Amino acid sequence: MTHADTHNPDRYFIPHNAPWPIVGSIGMTALLAGAAMAMNGSASGKVTMLTGVAFIIVMLFGWFGQVVRESVGGYYNSQVDTSFRMGMLWFIFSEVMFFGAFFGALFYARVFVVPWLGGEGHGVMTNALLWQGFDPVWPTNGPAAIGGNFDTVPAFGVPLVNTLILLTSGLTVTMAHWALKNAQRRALVLWLAATVTLGFLFVYLQAEEYIHAYQELGLTLGSGIYGSTFFMLTGFHGMHVTLGAIMLTVIMFRAAKGHFTDANHFGFEGVAWYWHFVDVVWLGLFVFVYVV
Amino acid sequence: MSTHSTATIAQDHVHDDHHGAPKGLLRWVFTTNHKDIGTLYLVFSLLMFLVGGGMAMIIRAELFQPGLQLVNPEFFNQMTTMHALVMIFGAVMPAFVGLANWMIPMMIGAPDMALPRMNNWSFWILPFAFTMLLSTLFMPSGGPASGWTLYPPLSLQTGNSFAFVIFAIHMLGISSIMGAINVIATILNMRAPGMTLLRMPVFVWTWLITAFLLIAVMPVLAGAVTMLLTDRFFDTSFFNAAGGGDPVMFQHIFWFFGHPEVYIMILPAFGIISEVIPTFARKPLFGYTAMVYATASIALLSFIVWAHHMFTVGMPLGAELFFMYATMVIAVPTGVKIFNWVSTMWRGSMTFETPMLFALAFVILFTIGGFSGLMLAVVPADFQYHDTYFVVAHFHYVLVTGAVFGIMAAVYYWLPKWTGNMYNERLGKIHFWWSVISVNVLFFPQHYLGLAGMPRRIPDYAVQFADYNMISSVGGFAFGLAQLLFAFIVWQCARGGVKATAQVWEGARGLEWTLPSPAPYHTFEEPPTIDDSMVAHGDTAH
Ligand code: HEM
Ligand SMILES: [Cu+2]
Numbered sequence: 110m111t112h113a114d115t116h117n118p119d120r121y122f123i124p125h126n127a128p129w130p131i132v133g134s135i136g137m138t139a140l141l142a143g144a145a146m147a148m149n150g151s152a153s154g155k156v157t158m159l160t161g162v163a164f165i166i167v168m169l170f171g172w173f174g175q176v177v178r179e180s181v182g183g184y185y186n187s188q189v190d191t192s193f194r195m196g197m198l199w200f201i202f203s204e205v206m207f208f209g210a211f212f213g214a215l216f217y218a219r220v221f222v223v224p225w226l227g228g229e230g231h232g233v234m235t236n237a238l239l240w241q242g243f244d245p246v247w248p249t250n251g252p253a254a255i256g257g258n259f260d261t262v263p264a265f266g267v268p269l270v271n272t273l274i275l276l277t278s279g280l281t282v283t284m285a286h287w288a289l290k291n292a293q294r295r296a297l298v299l300w301l302a303a304t305v306t307l308g309f310l311f312v313y314l315q316a317e318e319y320i321h322a323y324q325e326l327g328l329t330l331g332s333g334i335y336g337s338t339f340f341m342l343t344g345f346h347g348m349h350v351t352l353g354a355i356m357l358t359v360i361m362f363r364a365a366k367g368h369f370t371d372a373n374h375f376g377f378e379g380v381a382w383y384w385h386f387v388d389v390v391w392l393g394l395f396v397f398v399y400v401v
Numbered sequence: 402m403s404t405h406s407t408a409t410i411a412q413d414h415v416h417d418d419h420h421g422a423p424k425g426l427l428r429w430v431f432t433t434n435h436k437d438i439g440t441l442y443l444v445f446s447l448l449m450f451l452v453g454g455g456m457a458m459i460i461r462a463e464l465f466q467p468g469l470q471l472v473n474p475e476f477f478n479q480m481t482t483m484h485a486l487v488m489i490f491g492a493v494m495p496a497f498v499g500l501a502n503w504m505i506p507m508m509i510g511a512p513d514m515a516l517p518r519m520n521n522w523s524f525w526i527l528p529f530a531f532t533m534l535l536s537t538l539f540m541p542s543g544g545p546a547s548g549w550t551l552y553p554p555l556s557l558q559t560g561n562s563f564a565f566v567i568f569a570i571h572m573l574g575i576s577s578i579m580g581a582i583n584v585i586a587t588i589l590n591m592r593a594p595g596m597t598l599l600r601m602p603v604f605v606w607t608w609l610i611t612a613f614l615l616i617a618v619m620p621v622l623a624g625a626v627t628m629l630l631t632d633r634f635f636d637t638s639f640f641n642a643a644g645g646g647d648p649v650m651f652q653h654i655f656w657f658f659g660h661p662e663v664y665i666m667i668l669p670a671f672g673i674i675s676e677v678i679p680t681f682a683r684k685p686l687f688g689y690t691a692m693v694y695a696t697a698s699i700a701l702l703s704f705i706v707w708a709h710h711m712f713t714v715g716m717p718l719g720a721e722l723f724f725m726y727a728t729m730v731i732a733v734p735t736g737v738k739i740f741n742w743v744s745t746m747w748r749g750s751m752t753f754e755t756p757m758l759f760a761l762a763f764v765i766l767f768t769i770g771g772f773s774g775l776m777l778a779v780v781p782a783d784f785q786y787h788d789t790y791f792v793v794a795h796f797h798y799v800l801v802t803g804a805v806f807g808i809m810a811a812v813y814y815w816l817p818k819w820t821g822n823m824y825n826e827r828l829g830k831i832h833f834w835w836s837v838i839s840v841n842v843l844f845f846p847q848h849y850l851g852l853a854g855m856p857r858r859i860p861d862y863a864v865q866f867a868d869y870n871m872i873s874s875v876g877g878f879a880f881g882l883a884q885l886l887f888a889f890i891v892w893q894c895a896r897g898g899v900k901a902t903a904q905v906w907e908g909a910r911g912l913e914w915t916l917p918s919p920a921p922y923h924t925f926e927e928p929p930t931i932d933d934s935m936v937a938h939g940d941t942a943h
Contacts, residue, residue, distance in 0.1 A: 120926070121591070123513045126431040130522035137572060138529040145564035148634045172518070188590060192515035195586040203578050203620045210624025210654055214639055222647040230717060239642075251645030255638050331636030334645035341631065 118186045122179070129172035136164025173359075180376070181368055190375050197379040201386045204349070208390055211345065215338040215397065219247050222334070226252055250333025259327040259336065264399035267318050271311050272395050275350075278307035279388045282357070282381050289369055289377060297369075301361040304384070308354030315347050342398055346390055353387050356380045430525070433517035434922065435502045440819070441524050442499025443812075447888060449491030449531065450805075454881050456484040461843075461877035463860050464870050477860035478546035479538060485549035489666065490573045491531055493800070496808045497669040498523070498580045501608050503819065505584065507913040507920060508602045508937075510593025510929045515586035523580040530572035537562030548858055550655060551626065553640040553648050557633050567630045574619040581615035584608055593912075595931035599693070602911055602937045603686065606693050607672030610700045614661045614668075617704075622658040625651060649714050656707035664703045667767075667799060668696060670807025671738060674760050676911070676937065677810050678742050681757035682749030683908035686937075688741040695734035695741075702731045712783045721780045728778040735771055739764060754906070755829035759810035762802060762837045770798030773848065788858075791851025797844045802837075809836075809887065816894050817901035821919030824894035832890060835883040842876025911937035 140161030147154025179185060185193075227245025228236030236243065240252035250256050262268060285300035319340075322328040330340045360380050363369065369377050429441060459480050463471050472480070502520065506513055514520045537544040542560020545551070551566075559566070588609045592601070601609075629651070631637040638644025640651045671692075679686045686692065708716060708724040716724075742764050751757070773795040777783050786792060816824050846869040851857075855866045862870065901918040912935055916924055929935070 121512055123517055124433050127433050127518040127521045128431055130518060130525050131430050133522060134525045134529045137526065137575075138533065141568035141572065142533060142565065145568055148564045149561045191590050192586045195590060196516055196519070196582050199582045199585055199616055200578075203582075203616045206617055207620035207624055210621045210657075211628075213621075213654060213657070214624075214628065214650060217650050217653060218639075218646060222642075222650060223645055225647075226642060226645065231715060235642075249645045251638060251641070251643050253643035255641070255644035256636070329636075330631070331638075333638045337628075337631070337637035337639050337644070337646065341628070341637065 118183075121186065122184045122189050124179070129168045129175070132164055132171065133168040136161045136168055139164060177363065177368065177376070180373065185373075190373070193375045193379065197375075197382060201382060204386065205390075208342070208345065208393075211338065211342050212393065212397065215342065218334045218338065223247060223249055248335040250335055254333070256329055256332035256336055257327060259329070259332045261328065261335070261339075262318060262322055262326065262399065264395070267314050268395055268399045271314055272391065274307050274311045274314070275388050275391050278304045278311070279385055281307065282384050285364075286377070286381060289364070289374055290371055292371060294364065294367060298361060298365050301357060301364055305354055305357045305361060308350055308357060308384075312347060312351050312354065315343070315350075339398060342394055346387070346394055349387050349390070353380070353384050357384065431521070433513070433521050435506050435514045435517070435520065436819075436920065436922065438514075438520050438524050439499045439501075439503030442495045442502060442527075445524070445527060446492050446496035446499060446808075447891070449487050449495070450884065451888065452535070453484050453487035453492055454884055456480045456487065457877065458881050460484060461874040464862070465874040466871065467862050467864050467867050469861055472860070474860045475543060475546055478548075478858065479544040481858050482545045482548055483535070483538065486534065486545075487531075488800075489549065489662070490570075491527070493666050493804050493808070494577065495524075495527060497608075497611070497666075498577075498584075500604075500669065500673070500808070500811050500815075501580075501584050504815065504913060505587055505605055505608060506591065507916060507924055508605050508911060509588065509591060509596050510912050510925045510931065511587060511591035512923065512926045514583050515591050516583050519579050520583050523576050523583065526572050526576040526579075530569045530576065533565050533572070534569035537565050540565075550652075550659070551629060552655075553629060553632065553651050556629060557640075563633060564630065567626045570626050571623055574623045577615050577619050581612035581619075584612040585616070588612075593925065593928035593931055596912075596936070599690065600931075600936045602672075603675035603689070603692050603696075604669065604672035607668040607675075607696050610696050611665050611668045614665050614700055614703065618658040618661045618665075621654060622662075625654040625658065628654070649711070652711050652714060653708065656710045657704070659710065660707040661700070661703045663796075663799070664699060666804045667807075668700065670763070670804050671696060673807045673811040673814070674742060674763050677756050677760040677814050678745050678764075679937070680814075680906050680908040680910070681754060681760070682746045682751050684745055684749040685910075686741070687744035687747075688737075691737055692741055695737040698734045699731060702727065702734070706731060709778055709783070712780050713787045725778055725780045729775065732771065732775055739768055739771075752907075754813075755824070755826060755833055756810045756814035758830065758833045758837075759806045759813065762833070763806045763810065766798055766802030766806070766837075766841075770795055770800075770803055773798065786851055788856055789851035790847040790855045790857055793857050794844050794847035794851060797847070801844070802840055806836075812891065814906075815913075816891065817905045818913060818916070818918050818920055820895050820898075821901055821917075822894050822896075822898035823901050823905075824890050824898065828886065828890050828893075832883055832886050835886065836880060839876045839879035839883060843873055843880050844876070846870075846873045846876075911935070 138161070139157050143154050143157030143159075143161055145154075146157060223245045224230070225232030226236060226240055227243055228240075229245070243252035248259075248261050250259065281300050281303040285297050285304065288294075288296035288300055328336055328339070330336050332339075357380055360377050363376060368374075429437065432438060432441075459472060460477070463469075463477055463480075502514065505511070540560070540562045542562055544562050545556065545559050545566045547556035547559060556563070588601070588605055628637065628639040632639050632641065632646075638646040640646050640648045642648070675686055675692055706724055706728045708720060709728045712721060712724070753761075773791065777786055777792065777795055813824060813829055816822075850866055850869050850873075853866065855862055855870075903917050904914045905918060906914075912925075912929060912931070913920070915929070915935055
């Protein structure tokens, strides 16, 4: 036997026989095909989706469980650790670009489309022939007032509170890191618990805000370009916060079990990076969606 | 070098994994080995190449004569749409990822890819995504017919298949991003000691940069198609002017992905050509560092030229000018590459085995595609050519005689390393000449058709276009047939043949050629000691 299922720290650990990816593929396919079926009005869509979710959950537990066991078992040398770090950083970069597409849509719509519809620049004839009388001010749901009258969510209410919550949570997760570095497990878990709480608090307030918007402000996903950009940006962000908070919860339990040491804590750091990323995206949202 | 007893492994190419690895199908489903996964990618890609090629045959059969001949227009449009999606996401991109998987670890002296389990997942998403995509053809409403660019509002009129298409694209994106992350982590983290960045083979460099492009733009495509999905099903107004959106906005977001995407499909081919030409010219690559910088500048510039696909949609004049000049600037680093390849051959002692023939055809024919691209970059000229067969001719020169010829050069070049057998050189040459002649018969007349005004993506045409269409179709059928020969040559070589030596080609340089042929299942478990005689580039001495 030449290479290692044993753990020789000089060797880069190369796993064999990965059963989880195929489970993930089946799950992903079922989830998405089910969603497509549901969108087409098929009754079996939901069941298919749920089956997919079940597969994905099994995959996540199986896959991460195995990786955690290997990590705790000392299979990973520092080079493997670097691979994980690079993987996480480039994944976050891809997420940045995903949000970039939606921010791009927001800017393009505000800076170009709406003024053109109002007759500016080469939009003169479009406006004169199709949209006479359109008042091109942001926020807008377009010349046909798609979705009817709406009000926007004022920036300096709940969104500001949520900004403070996320900023604080960025601080608490840093405190957790600091506790980890100093081998203070209790403090580590407590700071993580604080971060998780703040994360879910954010999600809760955001959900309340959505209900308020839908029920009282008349602001919905269907409120023209404003509603589209508002809900897609904040919605995707909210999903990322939820995911991040779930990941932090897992990390918290792992920390309580003593999985992390000063030298070996990529799992913690990867999630912390993710959390900071979610935080930064929110700052962008706060400024460009709510304030400006 | 591997500590395996390589002799026994060379006997039995069906790798004996020693931990009771599953045999048969499950081995391929569970594998984490970069060579297995590379093989999976390449075989899948060949399959998709034939599927997409079948669609092209339907297109060319319909266009053989004017008038509606074989298929109804709706189905014709499904064929043009699917042909492009299958060829781009199913044939060309997976082929390059397969080559990356096979070659990058062996070229940089790494034991495997950095994240082997994720590597498995990157591949095993593809068959599912394509099952979903291709199944839409059999739905009552038929598959997508809006063209691969999915412009709204037309694409929003797709029937029940729409959501499936969008989700299939999401899956393809996830697969590509994971594949790209793996490539970057491998190159940056797994190089053997002494394999400095500027000693890496150019193929590795081009893939590093391609991977960066992939991670940067695949999420943008995901965002664009997500907006399509919500516009269609959840009342958003991104691309609806009545709600303050704009259909042209889709084109901006799409092409912000789309133009880097075309470079994703050509940069690895540049890398391949930069490996093949020095080997058969028996000279080191001319201007190695210039090649690296040229690749990087092409990649960066590719982010600021996207709107050259949109010159006719009504952009402000300043934007038209900016995108015109920016596009033309890309021709400069591209030219640097062409000159370097030519200079590499200058006074070399050249031989013309099949990989070299494909590489030479690449240099000449890709350049033709680059020139037609430059013509298209001229705004007033593009007003005339846009959406005509001239564009079709342009991108098939860069993609078929560029990307696909690059892949074929790579397959012939490395096939002996993969299988341990030489392919049949005679058949290889026949395949080459057959392909290179028919591909020009197929695509060159399309330049004239386009200049004369024949629009693309239409199943019928005015009678004055009849002759050239017929010629083009004949070329198309011939080219299609040639690729069956290609599949046969690959299959035959995998089955057996004259045994290949470790170095395979007299002029070959680089770490992969220090390994036996076929390359053992596990290689470089101990990092190799690298000296200048082994590295392909980076030393001007040899
Ligand atoms: C010197 C380099 C190049 C220039 C100046 C250039 C320029 C252009 C322009 C201006 C168009 C838009 C034509 C129109 O729709 O009216 C175009 C289309 C296209 N180009 Fe290029 N190009 C270059 C290289 C490439 C390469 C290397 C590839 C791929 C490997 C490529 C693939 C394509 C494709 C696929 C389209 C058509 C997309 C579609 O509408 O479906 N081009 N090119
Ligand atoms: Cu382009």
